[in-house]
Amino acid sequence: MDPKLSVQWVQELRESPEIVTRSLLYVTVALLVALIAWYYWKISKIERMISKIPGPPTWPIIGNAHLFYGLNMQNLCEKQTALMKEYGTTLRFWLGPYLWINLAEPKHLEALMTSEYATNKDPTYQFFKDQANGIFIASGENWKKLRKLVNPTFNQKLLENFTECFNEQSKILVDVIEKKTDGSVFDIHDYVARCTLDILCGTQMNVNSTEQLDNTSNFAKHLLWSTEITKQRYIKLHLHPDILFHMTELSRQNMKHIHHLHKFVKGVIQKRKLARKEENIATDALIIGEKKRPVFLDSVLHHYNDLPEDKLVLKITDMFIAGSDTTAVAISYALMIMGIYKEIQEKVYKEVINVIGDNDDDITHLDLPKLPYLEMVLKEVLRHYTIPAVVRKLDKDQSIGDLTLPAGTSAQLCFYAVHRDPRFWKYPESFYPEHFLPEEILNRPKYSYVPFSMGPRNCPGYAFAMMSMKIVVAAVIRKYKIHSDVDLKTMEFNNVFMLEPKNGYPIQISKR
Numbered sequence: 001m002d003p004k005l006s007v008q009w010v011q012e013l014r015e016s017p018e019i020v021t022r023s024l025l026y027v028t029v030a031l032l033v034a035l036i037a038w039y040y041w042k043i044s045k046i047e048r049m050i051s052k053i054p055g056p057p058t059w060p061i062i063g064n065a066h067l068f069y070g071l072n073m074q075n076l077c078e079k080q081t082a083l084m085k086e087y088g089t090t091l092r093f094w095l096g097p098y099l100w101i102n103l104a105e106p107k108h109l110e111a112l113m114t115s116e117y118a119t120n121k122d123p124t125y126q127f128f129k130d131q132a133n134g135i136f137i138a139s140g141e142n143w144k145k146l147r148k149l150v151n152p153t154f155n156q157k158l159l160e161n162f163t164e165c166f167n168e169q170s171k172i173l174v175d176v177i178e179k180k181t182d183g184s185v186f187d188i189h190d191y192v193a194r195c196t197l198d199i200l201c202g203t204q205m206n207v208n209s210t211e212q213l214d215n216t217s218n219f220a221k222h223l224l225w226s227t228e229i230t231k232q233r234y235i236k237l238h239l240h241p242d243i244l245f246h247m248t249e250l251s252r253q254n255m256k257h258i259h260h261l262h263k264f265v266k267g268v269i270q271k272r273k274l275a276r277k278e279e280n281i282a283t284d285a286l287i288i289g290e291k292k293r294p295v296f297l298d299s300v301l302h303h304y305n306d307l308p309e310d311k312l313v314l315k316i317t318d319m320f321i322a323g324s325d326t327t328a329v330a331i332s333y334a335l336m337i338m339g340i341y342k343e344i345q346e347k348v349y350k351e352v353i354n355v356i357g358d359n360d361d362d363i364t365h366l367d368l369p370k371l372p373y374l375e376m377v378l379k380e381v382l383r384h385y386t387i388p389a390v391v392r393k394l395d396k397d398q399s400i401g402d403l404t405l406p407a408g409t410s411a412q413l414c415f416y417a418v419h420r421d422p423r424f425w426k427y428p429e430s431f432y433p434e435h436f437l438p439e440e441i442l443n444r445p446k447y448s449y450v451p452f453s454m455g456p457r458n459c460p461g462y463a464f465a466m467m468s469m470k471i472v473v474a475a476v477i478r479k480y481k482i483h484s485d486v487d488l489k490t491m492e493f494n495n496v497f498m499l500e501p502k503n504g505y506p507i508q509i510s511k512r
């Protein structure tokens with residue numbers, strides 16, 4: 001354009017601002033129309049792709065969000081189960097503009113869990129990023145790097161080495177709860193959670209933690225409160241944007257609980273850093289046998305040497321959570337349930353006594369395969385109460401056999417439903433360890449039981465979990481008889497990671 005003309009044009013615009021306003025309005029309207037047209041084109045393409053998948057009728061803009069608004073975990077699972085009864089296990093619902101597809105067919109779970117395009121977590125996991133911003137919610141290259149670092153820290157030899165700590169902390173637990181043999185009813189989770197936290201610190205962090213004796217951090221309670229708050233965001237669409245959530249009183253309370261969690265994690269990091277300095281650690285690994293084996297915290301300190309401490313805390317807090325909260329819940333359930341079903345307790349007790357006796361001898365990794373009934377009990381606990389679902393964001397259109405799910409879908413892999421599907425379980429609602437007899441296992445599709453998930457993004461701690469849970473439960477059961485009056489059928493749940501009972505795990509114990 002001739003520079004003289006352009007100067008003249010700018011001058012004209014300055015003299016008549018209404019032209020500018022009108023032009024801006026036209027451009028904005030045109031952009032909005034284009035955006036809405038693009039949105040509807042995209043949605044209708046997705047609708048065509050998923051036309052075979054049933055789901056409840058949608059409302060404009062919010063889709064099906066109203067169905068879930070304000071539900072707690074109990075009601076959420078029940079709502080989803082009811083929807084699955086009405087529409088089948090594979091169903092879709094729209095949360096505003098987001099498409100969620102619920103999957104509970106073993107072949108669908110297998111296709112997704114083993115797919116390299118379904119390893120990313122749904123963006124809603126980012127709600128947890130103030131609490132922990134590590135491997136559990138990471139995506140893409142960031143996740144791959146962390147996973148590469150984590151996998152070797154669960155090496156079999158290292159796990160065998162950890163059994164010393166599992167035993168040591170189990171014995172402390174047995175001593176600490178001795179004062180409860182006075183017949184009083186108490187929540188066993190309060191004690192077990194501190195035991196599993198000390199176990200996690202003593203193994204993967206290589207730091208001696210004494211929460212069982214001092215109880216200074218209240219880690220499990222702050223975790224419960226923070227998680228309950230964060231989970232509310234899932235079912236309240238207006239709390240999805242960080243900016244809105246951070247303006248609420250809920251967020252302020254959340255940050256207080258998170259402060260306590262991080263204070264504990266920071267203390268562990270500082271202890272380990274100091275020990276490394278004092279020991280003048282030249283290597284970042286425990287030497288076991290001939291080989292160097294890195295534990296998790298040493299590996300992180302090595303690979304993220306330059307990361308400021310607050311970022312380091314955020315990066316590893318989820319290992320504290322995943323590694324202690326889950327096992328604490330499962331152990332507490334196992335003990336409480338044995339208090340309800342005395343015949344199961346007696347069978348476990350006899351098995352334990354036969355294998356390791358009623359003395360204080362350590363339970364070795366070689367003893368563990370000799371406790372098949374205890375393993376069946378723990379597996380049945382996890383069938384009922386593991387993480388009810390994981391949600392993956394699909395990077396690409398994904399074929400799962402008879403269906404193709406569109407890229408961008410949030411695929412909800414519903415463990416809760418598949419673990420209670422009457423096609424695979426003789427007594428889906430009952431506590432029946434015999435579901436895990438070898439012949440029963442052979443009769444089921446492989447992906448009908450997935451408490452630790454499967455595939456490249458499965459739980460790397462599953463063997464650690466099974467070993468530590470067996471040792472803790474065996475140590476308690478060989479010393480105490482347990483009684484509990486809880487009615488599993490009427491139990492209500494908290495909205496947290498695992499399916500946790502609202503009223504805790506009340507039991508009574510007496511010496512054997």
Ligand code: HEM
Nearest residue numbers: 135136322323326327330387390452453457458459461465
């Ligand atoms: C009963 C005990 C446990 C259960 C039921 C459990 C279950 C799970 C599940 C379902 C996932 C999500 C997998 C997915 O998204 O597909 C997971 C992830 C994870 N778990 Fe566990 N877990 C348990 C114990 C442990 C322990 C003891 C540790 C560590 C010591 C651990 C470390 C992790 C980590 C680091 C992840 C994130 C993996 C990733 O995103 O790549 N878990 N766990």
